[in-house]
Amino acid sequence: MAQQQGTWRYGLFDCFSPMNTCCLAYWCPCILFGRTKHAFEGDPNASACNGSCCAWTALAMLLNPAQSLLQMSQRGAMRQRYGIESNSLNDCLLSCCCGCCTLIQEDKELRSHESEPMMQQQGYAAPNGGQGMVYQQPQPGVQQQPQYGVSEGQKVGVQ
DSSP, rough: OOOTTTSSOOOTTTTTHHHHHHHHHHHHHHHHHHHHHHHHHTTTTSSSSSSHHHHHHHHHHHHHHHHHHHHHHHHHHHHHTTOOOOOOHHHHHHHHHSSSHHHHHHHHHHHHHHHHHHHHHOOOOOGGGGTOOOOOOTTHHHHHHHHOOOOOOOOOOOO
16 A cells, blocks of 8 residues: 555544444444554554553543543554654644544554565565466476375365
8 A cells, every 4th residue: 555655544534444443443442542552562462451441441531531642642653653744732632632533543554554564574476566367378398286185196076
């Protein structure tokens, strides 16, 4: 996915897909915050209800909208890691006024950045320079290897 340097890959109001993330942000924002925070810190398999989730909930219950400070901090760290331009005042306003949308944007941004190194480590490259599937013609005199575990002379069928 192409990204201009210094911008978010997903817009703030691109928050209705995926729908499960949208619903999670609306009804259980603490869980989405905790999940995204732990994945950002390198633990993608963290429990949905973790320390960050509990801290967000406690601040929301005791000092609403103080949970926005946690979101603002996470947003700033994410911007810094991925080279996204903005400022702390913008992070504060967005976290306070559009909390659900910022949580979704951050989760989607994190997932898109975290999937890139995995594809690079596995050596993914689009076939034929991204032009589609390439079929190779059999070469004369070269024996083709059997496919699907069937060797020459073996019958295939139901017994």
